[in-house]
Amino acid sequence: MVGSKAYNVVRIAKFGPIRAIRSLSQTARVFSSSSSNIGSSEPQFTHFGSQTVPKDEKEKLVGNVFSSVASKYDIMNDVMSLGIHRCWKDRFINKLDAGKRPNSTEPLHFIDVAGGSGDIAFGLLDHAEEKFHDTTSTMDIVDINADMLKEGEKRALNQKKYFNDSRVRFLVQNGETLDQIKSNSKDIYTVSFGIRNFTNIQAGLDTAYRVLKPGGIFYCLEFSKIENPVIDVVYQQWSKVLPVMGSFIANDHDSYQYLVESIERFPDQETFKSMIEKSGFQCAGYESLTFGTCAIHWGVKV
Numbered sequence: 443m444v445g446s447k448a449y450n451v452v453r454i455a456k457f458g459p460i461r462a463i464r465s466l467s468q469t470a471r472v473f474s475s476s477s478s479n480i481g482s483s484e485p486q487f488t489h490f491g492s493q494t495v496p497k498d499e500k501e502k503l504v505g506n507v508f509s510s511v512a513s514k515y516d517i518m519n520d521v522m523s524l525g526i527h528r529c530w531k532d533r534f535i536n537k538l539d540a541g542k543r544p545n546s547t548e549p550l551h552f553i554d555v556a557g558g559s560g561d562i563a564f565g566l567l568d569h570a571e572e573k574f575h576d577t578t579s580t581m582d583i584v585d586i587n588a589d590m591l592k593e594g595e596k597r598a599l600n601q602k603k604y605f606n607d608s609r610v611r612f613l614v615q616n617g618e619t620l621d622q623i624k625s626n627s628k629d630i631y632t633v634s635f636g637i638r639n640f641t642n643i644q645a646g647l648d649t650a651y652r653v654l655k656p657g658g659i660f661y662c663l664e665f666s667k668i669e670n671p672v673i674d675v676v677y678q679q680w681s682k683v684l685p686v687m688g689s690f691i692a693n694d695h696d697s698y699q700y701l702v703e704s705i706e707r708f709p710d711q712e713t714f715k716s717m718i719e720k721s722g723f724q725c726a727g728y729e730s731l732t733f734g735t736c737a738i739h740w741g742v743k744v
């Protein structure tokens with residue numbers, strides 16, 4: 443069993459996760475998979491940035507943040523990350539390397555969670571088409587915030603691609619429950635810079651596990667912990683400037699203060715990897731980007 447596991451990890455490293463799906467599906471029965479239960483003894487409070495708030499209020503507060511930043515989201519991302527978020531997203535899409543292979547008759551079913559801006563979803567579909575001539579795979583772009591989804595739809599309309607496209611659906615959905623998404627229905631689950639905003643991250647991971655088919659891949663891009671202490675000092679200084687920039691560019695200091703604090707509170711690479719495993723995923727791993735500013739995390743449902 444250990445040998446099989448190691449073999450599959452090697453396959454992922456060598457061929458990319460997609461090509462490893464088949465072999466993982468075939469060996470699925472040798473692994474035990476279990477979803478974690480969210481205990482009923484959970485505290486009734488959670489964090490919202492550096493504040494402690496009642497759990498049932500966090501969703502609304504996060505909603506306010508993203509409604510507030512939605513129309514300036516792209517420009518702020520560029521300013522805040524000095525444009526580097528585009529490289530991170532490119533790396534994320536290229537590393538996943540997803541798309542229906544020419545010798546396959548089955549389209550892939552993607553879900554991009556917290557995907558409001560459409561960046562990742564459209565990038566994944568473009569990659570599948572450009573590299574694999576895949577024009578049949580489907581994409582659900584889901585986000586808890588209708589204003590963010592509207593930005594994604596606007597982008598689709600402007601680029602005259604993926605708007606009114608029967609392959610693409612935009613759905614208002616909470617990533618913690620995804621109640622309109624059937625269990626075992628998706629091949630690829632992506633979430634980019636979204637999961638740290640969930641009130642219950644573990645519930646989001648359990649749901650990712652639920653909606654994926656056996657052999658399906660969980661793939662996440664999220665801010666992480668900087669591994670080099672010197673770079674970390676520089677980054678901490680930069681973080682202090684971000685809310686000020688938020689005031690100038692988007693007239694919104696508080697939302698950007700929340701974004702910085704939510705990044706600080708998100709677990710480090712190893713802790714998040716354990717959470718992915720706790721939800722039942724196998725072959726979990728991660729790649730730190732730009733000194734650990736953010737990381738790509740993955741896991742496979744077997």
Ligand SMILES: C[S@@+](CC[C@H](N)C(=O)[O-])C[C@H]1O[C@@H](n2cnc3c(N)ncnc32)[C@H](O)[C@@H]1O
Nearest residue numbers: 508556557558585586587590616617634636639
């Ligand atoms: C920083 S944006 C990321 C957008 C896009 N994925 C990207 O990489 O550019 C975070 C997104 O997470 C969404 N979000 C926050 N909590 C959510 C939840 N519980 N379920 C689904 N989406 C959520 C927000 O509405 C927002 O659109």
